[in-house]
Amino acid sequence: MEYVVYGLLVLTSVVGMAFVIERGLALRWGKVVPPEVESAVESCQSSEDIPMLRRVCQQHESPMSRLLLMSIDHLDWPKADNVDAIQSRARHEITRLERGLVVLEIIVGIAPLLGLLGTIAGMMTLFSGIGQAGLNDAAHLAQGIALILNATLLGLLIAIPSLIFWSYYTKKVETIAVEMETLCAEFIRRQYRDSARS
Secondary structure (H helix, E strand, O other), X not given: OHHHHHHHHHHHHHHXXXXXXXXXXXXXXXXXXOHHHHHHHHHOOOHHHHHHHXXXXXXXXXXXXXXXXXXXXXXXXXXXXXXXXXXXXXXXXXXXXXXXXXXHHHHHHHHHHHHHHHHHHHHHHHHHHHHHHOXXXXXXXXXXXXXXXXXXXXXXXXXXXXXXXXXXXXXXXXXXXXXXXHHHHHHHHXXXXXXXXX
């Protein structure tokens, strides 16, 4: 039984590490909000600058680019409708950025429990053996208990880094979402103010 638990702990560790690396690559700031797109939004002051912004967004595929292209395509809509459409699309993009974080959250919960399960299963095996052989060899007993507690230690060693990365990536997604919202709001405000003057 304890070997099954150790196998599950190793599998949990591998899956957790894979998602930590994958999310680390996917949530790079320059990949989600490319600096070129950010600069293009800041320099897009009027409707004459929109073709330039569209070109930059098409050249640098990213969640930020997709939101801006959608808002550009709907500039003929009323402002409220365009904002609603962007918010719906933004929720979809944020969901994509959060993909995999739920796996890390699950690992944070189950790794210590698997470690505890391994410890309990090992203790049952050890005490069953003691019941049959007696307490003649204290060194063997101490060695068995140390081996059993390794399961708990392994579970915690998996859960703690997973918790750290899960917290860090969750906060990073929130920060990215605020930045994307700010850039889109500035772009929309400028464009509709420009069209109102016209």
